[in-house]
Structures are given as C-alpha cells and as structure tokens.
Amino acid sequence: MGRLKVVTVGTVVVAVSATMSGCTSGNDDSQGKDPKVAAAVKASAAAAVQANLIKTKTAAAAKVKANELGQVPVLMYHRIVDKPGNQDDRTPEQFRTELERLAAEDYVAVTAAEYVTGRMDIPAGKHPVVLTFDDSSPSQFELDGTGAPKPNTAVAILQDVAQRHPGFRGVGTFYVTRDMFGKTTPEERAQVLLWLVGKGYDIGNHTHDHLSLRGKPEKTVNAEVAKGHRLITSLINAVPVTIALPYGNQPNTKEWALKGTSGDVSYNYGGVFLAGYTPAMSPFNKKFDPLGIPRIRSMDKKGDCARFCSVAWLDWLKANADERYTSDGDAKTVAYPKFKAPFMLMSFAGRSLPY
Structure with a gap:
C-alpha cells in the first residue's frame, strides 16, 4: 500500500512516493526520517534560495546599469x-x-x-x-x-x-x-x-x-x-x-x-x-x-x-x-547587459551575471 507525499519549499514542490510497511493507525512518522526525502527537501530549499539570490543580484545590477565588460x-x-x-x-x-x-x-x-x-x-x-x-x-x-x-x-x-x-x-x-x-x-x-x-x-x-x-x-x-x-x-x-x-x-x-x-x-x-x-x-x-x-x-x-x-x-x-566599466558592487560576479554576452571572457563564465 502506498501514497504520495507532497512537500512544499518556497515556490518549489517536491512529490515523494512513500511505501508503507503495513496498516498503521495513520501516524507515519518514519517518512519524516527518510534520508531521500530529507535530501530532496534540502536540495529544493537550496535551489530556491539560490534562484532568489540571483534574481536579487540581477535586479541590483540592472538598477545601477552595471557594465563590468566596459x-x-x-x-x-x-x-x-x-x-x-x-x-x-x-x-x-x-x-x-x-x-x-x-x-x-x-x-x-x-x-x-x-x-x-x-x-x-x-x-x-x-x-x-x-x-x-x-x-x-x-x-x-x-x-x-x-x-x-x-x-x-x-x-x-x-x-x-x-x-x-x-x-x-x-x-x-x-x-x-x-x-x-x-x-x-x-x-x-x-x-x-x-x-x-x-x-x-x-x-x-x-x-x-x-x-x-x-x-x-x-x-x-x-x-x-x-x-x-x-x-x-x-x-x-x-x-x-x-x-x-x-x-x-x-x-x-x-x-x-x-x-x-x-x-x-x-x-x-x-x-x-x-x-x-x-x-x-x-x-x-x-x-x-x-x-x-x-x-x-x-x-x-x-x-x-x-x-x-x-x-x-x-x-x-x-x-x-554605456562604454565605461560600472560595478555591480559584488566582486564575486561579473555583471553586464545581456546583449554584451558575446564579449564575456569564458574563463570568468562562472561569475557571469547578465541582466
């Protein structure tokens, strides 16, 4: 007998199929301890945080018209x-x-x-x-x-x-x-x-x-x-x-x-x-x-x-x-308008922040 457990983290929804070992009274605390479920929840939470962080950084870069390729x-x-x-x-x-x-x-x-x-x-x-x-x-x-x-x-x-x-x-x-x-x-x-x-x-x-x-x-x-x-x-x-x-x-x-x-x-x-x-x-x-x-x-x-x-x-x-280098305020990223992407040096691609 099985059922679908839905875990919601921020805007990310994770569906996990849980197998029950037998008839119980309905109190299935063991599923909360399933390492696969915990790992999925943790990964989803991290992804949501990272996506939100990138969104915030991108908006900040756009606000100051950052051009770190200038x-x-x-x-x-x-x-x-x-x-x-x-x-x-x-x-x-x-x-x-x-x-x-x-x-x-x-x-x-x-x-x-x-x-x-x-x-x-x-x-x-x-x-x-x-x-x-x-x-x-x-x-x-x-x-x-x-x-x-x-x-x-x-x-x-x-x-x-x-x-x-x-x-x-x-x-x-x-x-x-x-x-x-x-x-x-x-x-x-x-x-x-x-x-x-x-x-x-x-x-x-x-x-x-x-x-x-x-x-x-x-x-x-x-x-x-x-x-x-x-x-x-x-x-x-x-x-x-x-x-x-x-x-x-x-x-x-x-x-x-x-x-x-x-x-x-x-x-x-x-x-x-x-x-x-x-x-x-x-x-x-x-x-x-x-x-x-x-x-x-x-x-x-x-x-x-x-x-x-x-x-x-x-x-x-x-x-x-628009030709001048303008900082986004974060030394860990390289921010620039999207249309300038062809000029980005690929050795710094891991720091790229187009907007």
Whole structure:
C-alpha cells in the first residue's frame, strides 16, 4: 500500500512516493526520517534560495546599469613638480584637480594588480580607475622627518584627496627603477617600499635601468626584466604582478616581457602596460590583452592631447557612459547587459551575471 507525499519549499514542490510497511493507525512518522526525502527537501530549499539570490543580484545590477565588460581608464603619471620640464610632468595643482574630478565622477582608485587579476572590489555604480606612476621620482613619494609623505608629492596629494572623499581610495601603482625615489641604500629603499605596500599601494616592475626593450634579443630582454624584478623582491616580501615597459616599447616577441627567466630569477606577470593612449578593456572582456595594456597620459586638451590624453578621455567616458566599466558592487560576479554576452571572457563564465 502506498501514497504520495507532497512537500512544499518556497515556490518549489517536491512529490515523494512513500511505501508503507503495513496498516498503521495513520501516524507515519518514519517518512519524516527518510534520508531521500530529507535530501530532496534540502536540495529544493537550496535551489530556491539560490534562484532568489540571483534574481536579487540581477535586479541590483540592472538598477545601477552595471557594465563590468566596459572600459577602464589607466592613467599614467611621471613627475609632479611646480615647474614642468616636459609634456609628462604635472604640477601639484593639476594633479589634485584631476583626482578631485575622478572622485566627483564616481571613480574609485584600484591598483594595477587588482585590475589585471579581476579583483576590483568597488561599490555598486562606481567606476574603477588605475593610477600608475613611472620612474619612481622623489616628486611622487618622499617621507619627511615625521614619517609622513612630504607635502605636494603625489602620495601626499592622493592621501589628502582620499581623506576628503573616503570612497575614492588612496591607492595606486608605482613602477620603480634603480632610481627608487632618489634613495641609494637598501635600508632607505626598503623603508619607502614597505611604507607604500603597508598603505595598500602596489609596486610594479619598470626594469632596472629603464632601457628600451625594442629590437633586443630574448636573452637581453629577460635579463633587463629579471634585474628589475630582483630589485623589488630583494627589498620587500612582495612579488610584482605587472610590468610597465620603458617608453612603452614592446620587445620583438611580446611574450618575452610577460614571462621569462634569467639566471636564478623567473617572472610571470599578469599584465604588461604600455605608454598610451586609450582606455583599457575590462579584464573580463574578450578584447583584454595582457600583453599590451594601454594607458592614458595625464594632460589637458591641447595639441595631440585634444583627443588622446586624460582630460579628453575622461570627457569621452562621461559622455559615453554605456562604454565605461560600472560595478555591480559584488566582486564575486561579473555583471553586464545581456546583449554584451558575446564579449564575456569564458574563463570568468562562472561569475557571469547578465541582466
């Protein structure tokens, strides 16, 4: 003799056929202890919870128009000085003005390492921006006698803007060379790098001697990159995740800059940064190329920079908001409008959240 037991969990209904061992008084408590029934109920409950969670996340992503397949501005800075000596220099006032603009337009600073690894944990509706500093100039970072960043250095200005705009984050990536912020002894160099890493900054390789890698044989490229890699790892317990090529010049075979060995030093980076001149693709986008990630030079709209430097590109991203990376607020998912699905990098498919 048998009967059909119906168990309702949320919106999911599970039907279980139960076999009775004989005539009873109608009180069949043994069925409540059937492991198959319990497993089915548990699975149904979990499925209902998961479906509801996805529905909630999808609605939240749609509300902020999340587009985590969009473009990310990677800004490139060199010296921050009162009297610029070339087109790469910026004054402290110009640098501060640009940071204030980024904060006002809902950008959140992330490091180059966070960007290339897809670990950009920023609030919903916000946009990532990667701040990169080449050549490790003292104008970028130097400590005063109290152990604080000297006024008007890039770090001091960035820390101040982040304090005024708490959601902005005072972080960036420094691509260091042997100049190492003007420090000469290992102790002094270690001190500045440890301070930066301790505050959430990222240290990247810019090669030891800042020599162009274009046209060099593989052995020479490997040696130059490895020497810069050792410079960092010999001072702090942190392995650089990215490299910025001197002058933006790629070697004859692009992969040589990304991965190689020289002597007892091996390197394997998550991304290779160039010197210009467009926004970069999301690391979740099929168009993302870790062998050549573009950066944008910080400069006003004049000359060539009328189209290809920071002010011009930030204007363009503001006017074309649907092209810009916009976060859904959940670092575990990659949210985007359904029509952009063909651009999703399949290695991140497990985190996909189309809406």
